[in-house]
Amino acid sequence: MDLKISNLEVSIEGKKIIHGISLSVAPGEVHAIMGPNGSGKSTFAFAVAGHPQYKVNRGKITLGKKTLTSLAPHERARKGIFLGFQNPVAIPGVAVGNFLRTAKYSSLSGRKPDVMKLQKELIKTSQRLNLGVEFLDRFLNDGFSGGERKKAEMLQLITLAPKFAILDEIDTGLDVDALKIIANGLKNEVKRGMGLVLITHYCRIFNYIKPDCVHILKGGRIFKSGGFSIAQEVEKRGYEKLTL
Amino acid sequence: MPRRWKRGGMKNSLFKAKKGLSKRVVEQISWHKKESSWMRKLRLKALGIFKTKTVPTWGGDLSQIDFDDIYYYLKPAKQEFDSWDKVPREIKRTYEKLGVPQAERGFLSGVKAQWDSEVVYGSILKKLKRKGVIFLSMEEGVLKYPDLVKEYFGKIIPASDNKFAALNGAVWSGGSFIYVPRGVKVDLPLQAYFRINAQKIGQFERTLIIADEGSFVHYLEGCTSPIYTSNSIHAGVVEIIVKRNARVRYTTIQNWSKNVYNLVTKRARVEEEGIMEWVDFNGGSALTMKYPSVYLVGKKARGEVLSLALAGANQHQDTGGKVLHLASETSSRIVSKSVSFKGGRTSFRGLVKIMGDATNCKTSVVCDALILDNLSRSDTYPLISACGDSNKVEHEAFVSKLSKEQLFYLQSRGFSPADSEVMIINGFIEPIAKEIPFEYAIELNRLIKLEMEGAVG
Numbered sequence: 062m063d064l065k066i067s068n069l070e071v072s073i074e075g076k077k078i079i080h081g082i083s084l085s086v087a088p089g090e091v092h093a094i095m096g097p098n099g100s101g102k103s104t105f106a107f108a109v110a111g112h113p114q115y116k117v118n119r120g121k122i123t124l125g126k127k128t129l130t131s132l133a134p135h136e137r138a139r140k141g142i143f144l145g146f147q148n149p150v151a152i153p154g155v156a157v158g159n160f161l162r163t164a165k166y167s168s169l170s171g172r173k174p175d176v177m178k179l180q181k182e183l184i185k186t187s188q189r190l191n192l193g194v195e196f197l198d199r200f201l202n203d204g205f206s207g208g209e210r211k212k213a214e215m216l217q218l219i220t221l222a223p224k225f226a227i228l229d230e231i232d233t234g235l236d237v238d239a240l241k242i243i244a245n246g247l248k249n250e251v252k253r254g255m256g257l258v259l260i261t262h263y264c265r266i267f268n269y270i271k272p273d274c275v276h277i278l279k280g281g282r283i284f285k286s287g288g289f290s291i292a293q294e295v296e297k298r299g300y301e302k303l304t305l
Numbered sequence: 306m307p308r309r310w311k312r313g314g315m316k317n318s319l320f321k322a323k324k325g326l327s328k329r330v331v332e333q334i335s336w337h338k339k340e341s342s343w344m345r346k347l348r349l350k351a352l353g354i355f356k357t358k359t360v361p362t363w364g365g366d367l368s369q370i371d372f373d374d375i376y377y378y379l380k381p382a383k384q385e386f387d388s389w390d391k392v393p394r395e396i397k398r399t400y401e402k403l404g405v406p407q408a409e410r411g412f413l414s415g416v417k418a419q420w421d422s423e424v425v426y427g428s429i430l431k432k433l434k435r436k437g438v439i440f441l442s443m444e445e446g447v448l449k450y451p452d453l454v455k456e457y458f459g460k461i462i463p464a465s466d467n468k469f470a471a472l473n474g475a476v477w478s479g480g481s482f483i484y485v486p487r488g489v490k491v492d493l494p495l496q497a498y499f500r501i502n503a504q505k506i507g508q509f510e511r512t513l514i515i516a517d518e519g520s521f522v523h524y525l526e527g528c529t530s531p532i533y534t535s536n537s538i539h540a541g542v543v544e545i546i547v548k549r550n551a552r553v554r555y556t557t558i559q560n561w562s563k564n565v566y567n568l569v570t571k572r573a574r575v576e577e578e579g580i581m582e583w584v585d586f587n588g589g590s591a592l593t594m595k596y597p598s599v600y601l602v603g604k605k606a607r608g609e610v611l612s613l614a615l616a617g618a619n620q621h622q623d624t625g626g627k628v629l630h631l632a633s634e635t636s637s638r639i640v641s642k643s644v645s646f647k648g649g650r651t652s653f654r655g656l657v658k659i660m661g662d663a664t665n666c667k668t669s670v671v672c673d674a675l676i677l678d679n680l681s682r683s684d685t686y687p688l689i690s691a692c693g694d695s696n697k698v699e700h701e702a703f704v705s706k707l708s709k710e711q712l713f714y715l716q717s718r719g720f721s722p723a724d725s726e727v728m729i730i731n732g733f734i735e736p737i738a739k740e741i742p743f744e745y746a747i748e749l750n751r752l753i754k755l756e757m758e759g760a761v762g
Contacts, residue, residue, distance in 0.1 A: 110717050114709075134716035135725075144717045150710045154732030163728070164718045200732070217718065 062125035063087050064142070064225045064256055069120035071101075071108040078104045080281040081120065086225060086256040091270060093292060094260045096278030097300045102260045103147060105278070106229045110144035111137045124224070139168060141224030145214045145231050151203040157213065158183055158197030161220050168221060186219050191242055207234040215243050218250065225256040232259075232266040244269030264296045277303060322378040328352065331475050334378045338444050338478075343455065351464035351474025358468035364652070365592040365623045370566055375538060377476040377509070433491065438522075439484040440495055443511045446482025453484060457513055461544035461572050461600075469540040469568040473509045477542065480510035485520040485551075494523040494556070494742060512543045516551040516579075523554040527745060538566045539590075545573035545581065549603065552580040558745050560589040560752060563619065567593040577603030577632075584740045585612040587622050588752060596654055598627035601635035608637045613737040616649030616681070617756055625654035625686075628668065630696075636667040642734055643674045645681035646757065652684045657698075659691035666691070669699040675733050677707050677726070727754050 064086045071079035079101045086092050096102050108115040109122055111134040122129040129137050152160070161183060166174050187196050190212045202210055211231055218226055231247075232240055248270050251257055259272065267289065275292045277285040277300070285291060285303065295303060322330045331352050335345040360367045433440060439450065447454050464474035485491060516522055539561060547553050553573065561567050567590040573581040583597035599608030610626030622645075628637040643651035653672045668691075674683035685702050707729060715725035731738070731750055738746045 112713055133722070134713060135719050135721050138717055138719035146714065146717075150708070150714050152711055152714070152729065152732050154735030155728055160718075160728070164720065167721075167724065168719050200735075221718065 062224065065121075065123045066109065067121045067123075069105070069108065069122065070118040071104055072116050072118055073104065073114060077118070078281050079108065082278075082281075082283055083120075084258075084276065084283070086258060088224065088254045088256050089251055090274070091251055091257045091259065091272045093267070093272035093275045094258060094278055095262065095275065095292060095295055096284075100278040101281040102278055103229050104281075106144055106227045106258075106260060109137075109227055110134055110142060138221075138223075143218055143221060143223035143226040145218060145226060145228030147229040147233065149202045149210050149214055151205075152201040153203045155201050156198050157201050157216070160201050161197075161217065164217070165220060183216075183220065186216055189242075190216055190219075190246065191238075192216065208236065208239045211235055211243060212239065215246050219246060222250070222253075223255060225258070226250070227258040227260070229260045230262065232261055232263060240266060241269055264292050267292060322376060324376055325373040326352070326355070326375075326377055326472075326476070330377055334476055334478065337378070338447075340447060341451065343451070344447055347459060347464075348475050348477075351459075351471050354464045355468060355471035355475055358465075358471055360468055361594075364594050364654070365621045367566065367568075367592070367594075370538065372472075378478055436489045436491075437486040438489060438491060439482065441482045443477065443480040443482045443513065446513065450482070450484070453515070454482065454513065457515060457544065457546055459544075461546065461574050462542050462570050466570060469538075470542055470570045472538075473511060473540050473542040473570070477509045477511035479508075480512040480541070480543075481514070481524070482512070483514040483522065483524065485514075485516045485522045487517040488519045489517075490521040491523070494525040496525045496527070508537075508539045508541065510541045512541070514543075514545045514553060514555070516545070516547050516553045518548045519550045520548075521552045523556065525556045525558075525742065525745075527558045537564065538568065540566075541569045541571075543569070543571040545571075547573055547575040547579035547581050547606075549577045550579060551576075552582075554582040554584065555597075556584040556741060556745075558586045558741060558749060561593075562589060563591060565590045567595065569593075569595045571595065571597040572600065573598070573608070574600045574602055575606040575608060578605045579603060580607045580609075582609045583611065583626065584737065585610070585624070586615075586737070586741065586749060587612065587624050588615040588756070589620075590622075591619065592621045592623065594623045596625045596627050596656070598629070598656075599637065600629045600631060601637065602631045603635075604632045605634045605636075606632060607635065610637075610639045610641075611737050611740055612639075612641045613734055614641075614643040614651050615753065615756060616643070616645045616651045618647040618649060621650045621652070623652040623654065625652075625656075625672075627654075627656040628658075630657070630659040630663045630666045630668070633662075633664045634666065635663065638668070639670045639672075640736065641672045642737055643683060644677065644730055644733065644753075645674070645683050646677035648678075648680035650682045650684075653686065653702075655685075655687045655689075657689045657691075659693075659696050659698075661692050664693055664695040666695075667697045670701070672702040673733075674702075674704045675707065675730065676704065723757065727757055730757065 066082060066084045069079055069082045082105060094102055104115060108117055111132060117130055124140055162179060165179055183197060184194055187194060192212055202213060205213060231243060244266055247257060272289055275287060275289060276283050277291060322333055331348050335348055459474060462470050464471040514524060545553055575581045581599045585597055587593045597610050601608055608628050612624050612626060614622035614624045616622040625641055626639040637657060639655050641653050645651045651674060655670045655672060657668045657670060659666045670687060672685050676683050683704055687700060689698055689700055691698050711729050712725050715728055720728060730753055738749060
């Protein structure tokens with residue numbers, strides 16, 4: 062079941078930002094989206110997740126045979142789409158563990174949850190992300206360091222086990238150790254069959270997780286698509302000098 | 306929570322005073338309670354004061370109250386029971402709906418439940434009795450411990466305090482009388498359940514708690530009520546004496562039916578190094594006016610008022626707290642959180658006064674209002690007065706709307722818009738909710754979810 066975006070056109074408050082993007086991601090594939098600031102990368106991510114302020118004027122988002130384009134954000138999430146936020150907002154008073162349990166239960170849609178098993182998994186995952194058990198008692202993204210925020214996104218991803226994840230700069234502001242931990246976590250998810258779209262500015266993360274396909278975004282369009290070598294070219298020469 | 310109790314209620318009341326307030330009604334109440342003349346005189350004096358006092362106009366709209374259209378006393382058919390087995394089935398069924406037996410099985414150490422205007426069921430663990438703790442209905446307190454009651458009754462909140470305190474002084478019925486001896490720590494909360502169950506019956510409970518030196522007690526009242534169409538008043542009075550080095554926590558979780566005027570006067574006097582904590586949840590009612598107060602009379606005494614208000618359609622929660630620093634090195638904290646939605650209104654009134662010769666006092670007032678839609682409203686009326694340089698005063702007030710960013714974040718994790726909203730609100734109230742015993746906190750969360758239905762635009 063592929064995640065297919067065809068000819069997507071998106072505007073914010075009447076201003077067109079994305080001018081027709083098409084992209085197809087298969088389960089277990091890793092796609093990278095790179096591009097200069099303001100090229101529409103985050104807009105693309107928000108639009109796929111269904112943010113109400115991002116209007117889809119034209120085009121289609123499908124997951125297998127299901128069309129997602131007109132679904133509410135929570136319905137897309139329940140179908141298996143996960144958005145990793147560049148700047149996740151704080152939810153004071155809501156503990157990470159509680160939040161994840163509730164989120165997981167609502168995704169089970171009526172099936173009885175195994176409370177003990179989930180708790181054990183949460184603890185295991187936190188430890189794998191080098192977060193410590195007490196992290197589950199802290200309020201979601203409230204007073205988190207940059208690294209903790211990214212790890213919290215990762216903890217949610219692993220717990221919710223989506224079919225496809227679009228991660229907006231999950232690698233920004235991480236030290237080498239944290240980057241490695243997150244990349245390894247992602248690799249595991251990809252191995253189980255998750256399709257991944259990595260939005261990034263840097264090739265650093267590719268040292269740990271290799272993209273099958275790299276897309277360069279410019280002015281709201283995919284300017285160039287290809288293999289890993291494009292990313293290397295960007296790193297060497299910058300976007301300006303990149304040619305078709 | 307209140308909806309499933311709509312059908313409750315007891316028909317076979319033994320005695321119902323005539324509608325309206327008169328010397329005769331007050332005397333009847335006193336007679337039914339077999340009171341001595343000193344209490345009857347107190348009642349009649351309060352009635353006189355009630356007649357001279359005007360309805361306060363500085364807060365919510367009280368103009369619709371018709372004092373002549375209210376029954377001031379109703380004596381239920383059955384009196385108190387000292388064990389659950391002796392409680393009649395009809396009453397048990399209602400309490401089952403209220404969740405009392407479960408709660409009792411859970412961890413109650415003593416139940417004092419109010420049936421209409423009378424306390425009908427009470428049990429005290431023998432352990433408490435052995436420690437010398439007195440936990441009775443106010444009526445029993447008056448009969449069995451007249452000297453103790455005389456010493457404190459109406460001393461913290463005199464009838465002249467306000468019109469509704471005077472009204473309570475005249476017609477009070479039910480409530481608890483608690484005395485905790487020196488050095489005794491009551492480790493489980495003492496609980497009381499209140500309920501308005503007959504149409505137009507006001508509830509005028511009177512509670513007096515005396516915590517002797519070095520003692521501790523946590524008193525908890527869960528108030529709920531079925532829904533009726535005509536207006537009724539709840540005008541309770543709670544007086545607390547916290548002696549040297551003692552600590553009292555008083556928790557209220559109440560959800561009156563939407564036609565009730567909830568006008569309660571609560572005050573504690575705290576002696577040297579004593580601590581008073583009010584934890585107050587105000588939901589339900591048409592109008593609540595309640596500002597638990599603390600008078601810090603002894604050096605290093607401490608007072609806290611944590612209040613939480615929830616106002617939906619046609620509701621006005623006018624709440625807050627009041628602290629008087631009458632001695633040096635006293636400290637206080639008022640934390641108020643409110644949520645208004647579907648056109649509801651919340652008002653916060655915070656009054657802190659550090660008296661002229663008190664030095665090195667500390668106070669912090671935080672008021673935090675969440676408004677869910679454009680129909681709803683929130684106001685803040687803080688007043689802090691302090692003289693002298695040695696006192697430390699902090700005040701913060703926030704008003705916020707539900708953040709779209711937060712809503713989208715939660716929805717992107719699979720929460721429906723309604724569930725996302727409830728989650729944000731539960732997070733918002735967490736600093737207060739965490740102070741409430743666990744099973745009540747869960748009930749509170751459910752209540753919020755119920756009240757929020759359809760609140761999302």
